[in-house]
Amino acid sequence: MSIIEAANVEKRYGDLHVIKGIDVTIEEGQVFGLLGPNGAGKTTFISMLSAQLPITSGQVTIDGFDIHVSTKEIKRRIGVVPQDIALYPELNAYDNLKFFGALYGLKRKELKEKIDWILTLVGLKDRASDPVKNYSGGMKRRINIAAALLHDPRIIFMDEPTVGIDPQSRNKIYELIHFLKEQKRTIIYTTHYMEEASNLCDTIAILDGGRIIEIGTTVDLLKKLHGGILEFHLDQDMGSKEIRTIMDTHDCIIECLQAKEKVGFIVTNTQEALQTILGSLSAKGIKVSSVNTMPPTLETLFLHLTGKELRE
Amino acid sequence: MKFLPIVKKDLKLILKDKAAMIVLFLLPVMFISVMSFALMPVFNGGHDPTVSIALIDLDKTEESKGFIERLRDVQGITVVTESDGTVFKESDAERLILGNSYPMAVVIPQEFGKKVKGNEKVTLGGFIDPAQYNTSSIIVKALEGVSSTYSALFTIENMVDNQIAEVNEAVNDRVTEMSDLYEEKIDELTAELDKLAQSFPGGTPVEREPIEVGYMGLETESMRDTLLQQANDSVGEPLITVKEYLGVSEKVEKPDAFQQNVPGYTVMFVFFIVMFAGRSFLAERKDGTFRRILSAPIGKWNLFIGKMIPNFLISLIQCFVMFAIGHFLFKMSLGNSILGLIGISLCLAWASTAIGMLIASLVKSETQIVGVSMMIVLTLAALGGTMVPLFVMPDLMQKIALFTPHAWALTGYQSLLVRGMGLSDVWLNMLVLFLFGMAFITVAVWRLRFDE
Ligand SMILES: Nc1ncnc2c1ncn2[C@@H]1O[C@H](COP(=O)(O)OP(=O)(O)O)[C@@H](O)[C@H]1O
Ligand SMILES: [Mg+2]
Numbered sequence: 112m113s114i115i116e117a118a119n120v121e122k123r124y125g126d127l128h129v130i131k132g133i134d135v136t137i138e139e140g141q142v143f144g145l146l147g148p149n150g151a152g153k154t155t156f157i158s159m160l161s162a163q164l165p166i167t168s169g170q171v172t173i174d175g176f177d178i179h180v181s182t183k184e185i186k187r188r189i190g191v192v193p194q195d196i197a198l199y200p201e202l203n204a205y206d207n208l209k210f211f212g213a214l215y216g217l218k219r220k221e222l223k224e225k226i227d228w229i230l231t232l233v234g235l236k237d238r239a240s241d242p243v244k245n246y247s248g249g250m251k252r253r254i255n256i257a258a259a260l261l262h263d264p265r266i267i268f269m270d271e272p273t274v275g276i277d278p279q280s281r282n283k284i285y286e287l288i289h290f291l292k293e294q295k296r297t298i299i300y301t302t303h304y305m306e307e308a309s310n311l312c313d314t315i316a317i318l319d320g321g322r323i324i325e326i327g328t329t330v331d332l333l334k335k336l337h338g339g340i341l342e343f344h345l346d347q348d349m350g351s352k353e354i355r356t357i358m359d360t361h362d363c364i365i366e367c368l369q370a371k372e373k374v375g376f377i378v379t380n381t382q383e384a385l386q387t388i389l390g391s392l393s394a395k396g397i398k399v400s401s402v403n404t405m406p407p408t409l410e411t412l413f414l415h416l417t418g419k420e421l422r423e
Numbered sequence: 424m425k426f427l428p429i430v431k432k433d434l435k436l437i438l439k440d441k442a443a444m445i446v447l448f449l450l451p452v453m454f455i456s457v458m459s460f461a462l463m464p465v466f467n468g469g470h471d472p473t474v475s476i477a478l479i480d481l482d483k484t485e486e487s488k489g490f491i492e493r494l495r496d497v498q499g500i501t502v503v504t505e506s507d508g509t510v511f512k513e514s515d516a517e518r519l520i521l522g523n524s525y526p527m528a529v530v531i532p533q534e535f536g537k538k539v540k541g542n543e544k545v546t547l548g549g550f551i552d553p554a555q556y557n558t559s560s561i562i563v564k565a566l567e568g569v570s571s572t573y574s575a576l577f578t579i580e581n582m583v584d585n586q587i588a589e590v591n592e593a594v595n596d597r598v599t600e601m602s603d604l605y606e607e608k609i610d611e612l613t614a615e616l617d618k619l620a621q622s623f624p625g626g627t628p629v630e631r632e633p634i635e636v637g638y639m640g641l642e643t644e645s646m647r648d649t650l651l652q653q654a655n656d657s658v659g660e661p662l663i664t665v666k667e668y669l670g671v672s673e674k675v676e677k678p679d680a681f682q683q684n685v686p687g688y689t690v691m692f693v694f695f696i697v698m699f700a701g702r703s704f705l706a707e708r709k710d711g712t713f714r715r716i717l718s719a720p721i722g723k724w725n726l727f728i729g730k731m732i733p734n735f736l737i738s739l740i741q742c743f744v745m746f747a748i749g750h751f752l753f754k755m756s757l758g759n760s761i762l763g764l765i766g767i768s769l770c771l772a773w774a775s776t777a778i779g780m781l782i783a784s785l786v787k788s789e790t791q792i793v794g795v796s797m798m799i800v801l802t803l804a805a806l807g808g809t810m811v812p813l814f815v816m817p818d819l820m821q822k823i824a825l826f827t828p829h830a831w832a833l834t835g836y837q838s839l840l841v842r843g844m845g846l847s848d849v850w851l852n853m854l855v856l857f858l859f860g861m862a863f864i865t866v867a868v869w870r871l872r873f874d875e
Contacts, residue, residue, distance in 0.1 A: 163718050183720045191718040197711035199432070201439050206432075213428035214719035258715075 112175065114139040114266060114297050115160065120169035122155050122321075129155050131321040132169070137299065137314070139265075142292055144312030144329075145301040146409060151318040153301040154194055154270055160299065161191045161268045174265065187215070190264035194271050194301075196255045200244035204235060204254050207243055208261060215262035222261070229257040232290065234283050249280025256284065266297045273307065285311065305409040309333065317413060324416055336407035337365050338380040340415065341388065345372045346398040357391050364388070368415065377415075381406075425721055429729025430736075433703065437737060443699045447741055451692035452748055458688070459680035459753065475501040476562055477519045477528040479511045484536030486577075491531075493569050500565060516550045526552050527559040529566065539577045545570075560815040583647055682756065683812060685749035686836035690829050691809035692745075693738045693775045694800045700734050700779030701792040713873040726873065727780075734779050738772035758839040763846040767835040770856035774828040777863035784871035803827045808834075828859040 115137040122130035130152050137143045145153045158164035160171060162182045171178040173185045198207050208226045217225060230236040233253040243251060256272055269288075273281050288311055291298060302308050308315055309329050316326040325332065354374065358364050363384040368375035378384035381404050392399055405411040437443050478494070480487050495502050503525070505511060511519070516528040530548035538545045547566065551559045613630075620627060707713045716726055746764065749755035757764065782796045804810060806820075807829020813821055824830035835852030838844040 161718060163714060186718065186720040189718075191715070193711050193715055193718075195711050197715040199436065199710075199712065201436055202432070206435060210428055210432045211715070211719070213431075214425075214716060214721055216425075 113137055114174055115143075115299070116170075116172045117160065118170040120156070120159060120171060121167045122152075122159060122164070123167045129321050130159070130167075133321075133323055135316060135323070135326070137297060139297050140292075140295040141313045142288065142298045142300055142311055144308040144315040145299065145318055146303065146305070146308045146315055146413075147301075147318030148303055152321040153318055155321075156318070157268045157270055157299055157301060161189055162186055163191065187262075188264060189266045189268060190259035190262065192256045192259045192267070192269040192272050194274070196251045198243050198251065198254060198258065201242055203240045203242050204230065204246075204257075205239040207254060208258055211258040212261035217262060225261045225263075229260055232287060233257045247277065247280070249276035249283075252276050253280055253283055253287075256287065260291075264296070266299070267291065269298060269300045271301055271303070273302070273304070305413075309409050315409070317409075317416065319413075319417055325412070332409065332412060333407055336377060336411055336415070338363075338378050338384070339407045340368075340375050340377055340403075340405040340411055341381055341384055342373060342375040342403035342405065343388070343392070343399050344401045344403070345374065345392075346400055348372060349374060349397060353395060353397075357388065360391060361387055375415075426725040426729030426732065429716070429721075429726060430732045433730065433733035434736065436703070437699060437733065440699070446695050446698070447692060447737065448744060451688045451741070451745055454688045454692075455681065455684045455745065455749065456753075459684045462680050462684070474499060474558060474562060475503050475525055477511055477516070477525045478502050478504050479513055479516060479528065479530045480504060481513060481533045482531050482535035486536030486539050487531045490535070490539075490569070490573050493573055494566070497565055497569060500562065516548075520550050520552045527562050539574060540581070542574075542578055542581055545574070564814065587647055681749050681753045682837070682840045685745055685753075685755055686833055686840060687809040687812075689742055689745040690771065690807070690832045690836070691804040693741050693771055693832075694778065694804065694829070696734045696738055696741075696775055697779045697782045697796050697800050698792060700730075700776075700783045701786045701796050702789075704730070704783035705786060705789065705792065708873070717873060723873065727868070727871070730783075731776055731780055735772050735776040738775045739768060742768040742771065756840065758841070759843045760839050760845040763839040763844065763849050764836070766846050766853050767832060767839065767849055767856070770853045770860070771828070771832040773860040774832070774856045774863070777860035777867065778828070780867035780871070781863040784867045803829055806830075807832075828856055831855045831859070 113136040115135070117133060117135050120130060120133045121128070133156060135143075145156065147153050155164065159166045160173070160178075162173075162178055162185050166178065174188050176184045176188075178185060199210070202210070205226060208229065209222060212222045212225060226239075227236070230239050233256065235250060235253055235257075238246070238250065243254060246254070252272060252274075256269065259267065259269075273284055276284075288298065288300070300308075300312060312329055314326070314328050315332055316323045317332075318324070349369075351369070354367055354369060358367050358376075361384065363379045364376045365379065366377040368377070376384065376388065385402065385404065389399065389402070405414070478491060480491065491502060491504070494500060503511075511528075513530060516530060519525050519528050528550040530550075532545065532548060535545055547570065549559075549563070549566075551563075707716075713726070717723070742764075746755075746757065750757055778799075782792075782799070786792050786795060806824055807827035808816065808821075808824050809829050813824055813830060813834065816824065831852045835849040835856075838849055838852070
């Protein structure tokens with residue numbers, strides 16, 4: 112049985128339909144990425160999965176517990192890293208961690224050991240007695256994550272944990288996630304950074320407008336783009352007949368995406384394809400004003416799927 | 424006990440908050456010190472008679488002199504009727520006040536004695552230094568007290584006199600009736616005897632000695648005295664209240680400025696927790712820490728209780744610190760019932776915590792906290808008599824004060840400190856404070872949202 116099962120989950124705020132029916136199953140030990148632009152519904156969705164937000168309709172079970180029935184059981188098993196830093200700025204890192212650990216029933220010695228362990232892990236042991244308000248953004252983020260891990264949760268929800276921080280802190284967080292992965296923890300990770308998703312996640316769901324528009328293992332998703340996309344900006348419209356002939360004459364073209372004065376081809380290899388396609392076009396007397404080469408990344412995939420840039 | 428970490432965390436936070444510590448602890452101590460030393464002369468009767476009033480007697484009768492004597496009996500007031508051997512005249516009044524020598528000048532009008540004896544209304548004239556309004560309003564209360572007992576005495580005297588006259592008249596009537604009756608009988612007898620005598624030869628006619636019939640009146644003097652004495656004893660009570668106005672009761676140790684100000688400013692500042700409760704809720708909502716707490720296996724009730732207890736404890740500590748400072752530093756008497764003080768303090772802390780939760784459930788921004796909560800807290804404090812003593816307020820204001828928890832806490836404390844009462848005497852104050860708290864909490868629970 113999968114550790115997380117969600118079936119036809121919806122969320123409405125009055126007339127606003129924010130999550131429009133999502134089905135996912137997540138296997139234990141996976142890093143599951145929720146990728147999508149701002150406002151896609153990532154935070155809303157994982158807030159529902161982590162029992163912080165009531166579900167308008169649908170079914171969710173976490174580790175076998177029905178979310179409508181056993182919220183306490185579920186909350187004990189999960190750790191939630193909020194999107195915005197939720198710490199007490201006046202308290203030092205140690206006291207913050209002590210408080211959040213105590214909420215899960217950790218006491219004295221065990222609590223102290225856990226705090227020391229996690230502080231070492233996020234590399235902030237020597238700053239533990241400074242008030243959090245004096246920390247840099249990246250350090251705050253690290254404590255923000257640490258606070259969700261003290262009780263050794265089996266499932267960890269992380270909502271954009273690397274937004275707007277320095278590379279050093281970001282690497283620390285990546286290290287931490289790799290560590291958790293080795294520990295066979297299940298991680299649900301939202302982000303709007305492509306590289307991050309493809310580097311960290313085993314499975315990725317691309318979310319847009321409250322729907323999953325593509326889901327699969329990272330490898331499978333990237334395969335959909337083969338060698339990448341070549342986009343030609345033309346001086347004139349090109350008929351679909353002509354496009355068909357071009358596609359047929361070149362083996363390297365897998366799929367064609369057409370929009371008036373713009374033609375895109377998913378190709379096996381952008382370098383090779385560029386030469387041959389350009390040749391064919393000029394042979395037909397079609398003038399090319401510019402060419403756009405897009406590598407086979409999630410970024411490109413998202414653009415290909417939605418016609419929108421992922422980053423704002 | 425899942426709320427315990429929340430309690431510890433909030434206590435840690437508020438102890439780190441310098442502004443909170445200053446407002447909740449330093450400020451009331453300062454107010455108590457400054458106000459007590461400034462008003463020491465008003466409250467500190469007994470040792471050095473402190474408030475002097477100028478008194479101008481235009482009547483100069485037994486009655487007016489008696490009135491002045493009674494005023495002199497009130498501790499804390501010195502009555503001055505002359506300076507350098509010259510008796511004050513009515514025209515001196517304004518000069519005496521403006522010269523800053525006296526907060527008040529009182530004029531006993533002509534015919535004071537006559538009117539008092541005749542049970543008519545008398546109005547005392549008074550000149551007041553507006554700059555010393557607080558002092559003079561206390562004196563006015565004292566004057567009213569003395570006047571009412573004094574005039575009551577004359578009312579009684581008149582009543583006693585009337586009573587005696589009536590008794591006399593009634594007895595006189597009966598006696599006259601009797602003597603008339605006897606006289607008739609005697610006349611009849613005399614006539615019979617006369618007839619009898621004349622029927623004998625040589626008998627002399629019988630003549631009746633005229634009988635002196637008359638009622639000399641009862642021995643009323645001693646009766647009048649006893650009656651008066653008893654009546655006086657029974658109106659003796661109000662005189663004591665007059666003395667209490669000036670903070671001098673003979674039943675317990677003398678209350679001083681601190682016994683007025685320590686409970687007053689304690690009550691006032693205990694309610695300042697409201698501001699910090701509101702702030703704390705606002706911050707937790709804004710920073711998402713409420714949401715984070717609720718993402719742990721912690722129920723909303725545990726969170727509610729966890730947020731409430733620290734405020735309750737802080738309020739209790741405030742009470743303890745203020746009374747301890749009052750007692751040990753300023754030598755304020757704590758009355759006879761520590762248990763009573765604890766009881767009132769617990770109920771006061773409960774009421775202030777509850778109103779704190781109420782405000783926290785209502786405020787939506789920092790501006791509202793400063794604006795709304797400060798307005799509520801200061802208005803209630805003023806109405807409740809923590810700044811201006813209740814006893815100098817007009818009756819209507821004193822009645823309005825009953826709608827504030829402040830007044831109930833304050834009068835409770837003062838019963839214990841000033842009147843030497845015990846726990847059982849302040850149960851009503853405790854109950855009312857408790858009910859105030861219940862009402863506030865109910866609304867708070869109803870309105871409270873932990874997330875935005
Ligand atoms: N409490 C709410 N009330 C109304 N609309 C909301 C609320 N929370 C989120 N939304 C809306 O739901 C959509 C998804 O928001 P969110 O889940 O935060 O997106 P993401 O995390 O992907 O950026 C947004 O359009 C947002 O305006
Ligand atoms: Mg979000």
